[in-house]
Amino acid sequence: MTTNDDQILITAIEKGDTKAYAQLVDRYKDLVYTLAIRMLKHKEEAEEVAQDTFIKVFKSLGKFKGDSKFSTWIYKVTYNTCLDRIKKNKKHFNDVAIDEYTFNKLDTIDNALDNIIKEEKSTLIKQCINKLPEDSSALLTLFYFEELSLDEISKIINLEANTVKVKLFRARKKLAVILEQYLQPQNSLNYGTR
Template sequence: MALPNDRYYIDRIMEGDSQAFAPLVDRYKNLVYTLALRMVKNTEEAEEAAQDTFVKVFRSLEKFKGESKFSTWIYRIAYNTCLDRIKKHKSVPLAVAIDDYGTRQLRSTENVLDTLDDEERHRVMQECLQQLPGEDAFLLTLYYFEEQSLEEIAKVIGIKANNVKIKLFRCRKKLGEILRAKLEPEIISEYERERK
């Protein structure tokens, strides 16, 4: 039996049934925490940001008009909550040089990743995402792991879809540089030699 959609729970909450919020929290809590962790890079901060997100969602539920998916709306609140926490703590994001990292190196790194088994590839990707600046990891998570469209991500972070595409390209390059440094250089060199 399929679970009711988000609108069902939202309507019940709006009618005064505050207990109907629990299924929405259950549905989105893992992802909100993951997104928060990607941005703030600290488990305690991520837990607090996730809790703050759900408090804000509950308090402003009447503002949700249904113009976007409910998940997009929650991600936007999570994103803004994390940005506020980052600004409050004035943490400096990790800088990754991308100027010398071209499309060929990106493809080589992706192809090396393809040679790893699923579990190892997942582990490597998670470790490398943790090294990215928070906003970059957030964007890549929404696009690649949550399969959000460019338009949905644009609504989450408040920019145009074309700008999201540019940001995602830059994020991928940064991730590629981190992956390249993480993976054994011999493996990549060997692969590049075979491709010549």
């Protein structure tokens, strides 16, 4: 949807049109929930955060200036709401060790992934992303699944685009470590078929 469509809805909501608010929620509920589930890794908490996000969005619509796309702004509200929930619950997720990881292994993982059917690849990657810390899984979700630019992501998480790029690279390396565990049998099968 275009920013103009969003702005029309926002104006209607500010005038008290509840149907316009329902349309806005319907338009963005999937992306809000997807980011929340990736960060929180718990269905009920993600649902609660999604609801909290839309309450915050409703109360803060007047603060949306239109400097960025509305979707970027709602992602930012979702991201921050998730961070608040994580801090509140004091959840800590284990990081994946990447100390001895090489760039060649990243290429090997990418090549192995190319041999998996697209739907299986997507499912596998989503399962592996869920095993990452919340910040890494959020970045990968925003960049690869929601296809946001580095600039859009930097606005969402309040970091410079170059910093986002570095964090995204590190998140990819962590993901590659997890994917390697799943793809070991796949690699040996490929060598046997030549």
